[in-house]
Amino acid sequence: MLSVATQRQPEPKMPILVRGLLIAVAGLGIWMAAQAAVIPAKAMVAQILLNSAFEVSQASGTAQKPWPWADMAPVARLRVPRLGVDQIVLSGGSGEAMAFGPTVLPGTAAPGQPGTTVLTAHRDTHFAFLEDLKTGDTITVADMRGNVHDYKVTGNKILHWAAFSLDPADNQPGLALATCYPFDSITFGPNRYVVRATAVSP
Template identity: 45%
Template structure:
């Protein structure tokens, strides 16, 4: 009897762990669908639109790296709840296309998983929720400690930084962050 119970218990635990992992990725995918709808409505109406009634955030931009087919809706703020659903715009940094440094952060295993495939020289398009579009070129990347990034949010140029945890394939969090820096090429519209 115990020979039968042990494999069943192990199989049940395996199914539960797989289900938990699948749930996280399914939630991330569904959130991006709802966020895309809210973002499209924001662009059309000029008003901030929450993706669901209880949300404490709203879409502020869409980032795209067309060479690799990557796209994500960026939310206002980087609270734990916001980052569970998409990249977040770090408060008190510039808006995309404005003078200064716009900084977006996201989890490495969901919304910024694609950063591992972005190459220096790639074009990054950012569409704000007001419909204005800006084009950036990735010019360098670095791995830094979370408390010593060297980023200057009061920069005088027109900059974009995408940040996530490092290393990409780690299973636990650590003190290092991967940052991808890009400089504005110009407005698309």
């Protein structure tokens, strides 16, 4: 009886075009992951430089830029003791400023002054903690003169950005922290998450 040896057929090779496409997709994924990691890293490094600039600003009484080409300067320090939050607040309210920290919305009251101080920041970096704030939490804001203003959280609201407004007749010192909503979304939308707080008398 004769046995016939069967030869193993070579495995088909992946076409060059398909292989190139897979490499491109993998490269794109790595690039996108790196881009996503840059924003939080940039925010953390900036806060170190901003802390230093804020200390110089308090000592000199004049707002100091954290780096020469900055279009903003540190004007306050925001703290939430229960959550361990400690952030430098910036002037300007621009998109560039918000990449580095919370900002004071132009045209709103300075901390401790009559009216509402509005601070804004990104939901995925500096103001991610807003989701964990509770009614009754203490928020402190220290200004450049060294004065510390205490606020108590009174509640939060989700609303359309166009519906957010301040009563010009309200002269009571207050604080509003605003960010985009929902927190876990990767796209921009019209809604805002706003935490309101009232000033605590010294």
